[in-house]
Structures are given as structure tokens and as C-alpha cells.
Amino acid sequence: xxPLVDKALLKDKVMCVDLSAGMEFLxxxxxxxxxxxxxxxxxxxxxxxxxxxxxxxxAAKIYSVxxxxxxVSFVSIEKLGAVCSCRVSTKK
Numbered sequence: 001x002x003p004l005v006d007k008a009l010l011k012d013k014v015m016c017v018d019l020s021a022g023m024e025f026l027x028x029x030x031x032x033x034x035x036x037x038x039x040x041x042x043x044x045x046x047x048x049x050x051x052x053x054x055x056x057x058x059a060a061k062i063y064s065v066x067x068x069x070x071x072v073s074f075v076s077i078e079k080l081g082a083v084c085s086c087r088v089s090t091k092k
Contacts, residue, residue: 017075020062025072025090029057035076037088046072047088055079 015030020026025046026038028032033053037046055078064073070090 008030015057017060018061020065020072022065024065025062027060027062027072027074028074029060031056033057033078036075037062037072037074037090039090046090049086049088052076052084052086053078053082054058055082 011035014028015031016029018027019040024040026040027039028036030036033050033055035049035052035057037048038044039046053076058077058079060074061075062072062074065071066073072090073085073086073087075083075085
């Protein structure tokens with residue numbers, strides 16, 4: 001199995017992870033407040049969102065994978081209390 005890592009996040013501590021229901025995507029929340037979405041089929045980073053949170057991510061949950069409009073929707077919660085709901089395009 002290949003490691004799921006992005007060099008920009010290499011020194012950032014992973015605080016939580018979630019897998020989509022079909023195990024197609026992995027969502028990782030980091031101590032810096034960044035959230036990263038990985039494609040489990042290709043072991044590639046889909047997107048890093050660095051500016052949606054200002055403190056460490058306590059929990060993150062994928063709640064929808066849309067294959068028609070290739071996207072993943074998730075919710076994340078940070079230590080300072082902010083909750084974010086995002087949709088990320090998975091189009092290649």
C-alpha cells in the first residue's frame with residue numbers, strides 16, 4: 001500500500017480521518033487547520049484546503065460523493081468551534 005501524503009503537509013500532524021462509504025476517498029484533518037482529500041483508487045491528493053479553518057481540526061466527515069457532478073461533500077469542525085461544510089470537485 002502506498003502512503004497517502006502531500007509534501008506540503010509532511011510536517012503537519014493528522015488529527016482525524018474519514019473514508020467515504022464506498023472507500024473511494026479519504027479525508028484528513030490537520031493540526032494546522034488544513035483539510036486534505038485523497039483519491040484512494042489512485043493514491044493521489046485531490047485537493048488541500050488551507051484557509052477554511054483557523055485551528056486544529058477535531059473531526060471531519062464525508063457525507064456525499066456525487067459521481068454525476070464529480071465531487072465530494074464533507075463537514076469539518078475545528079478546535080475554536082467553527083463548523084465548515086464544503087464540496088470539492090474531484091474532476092481530473
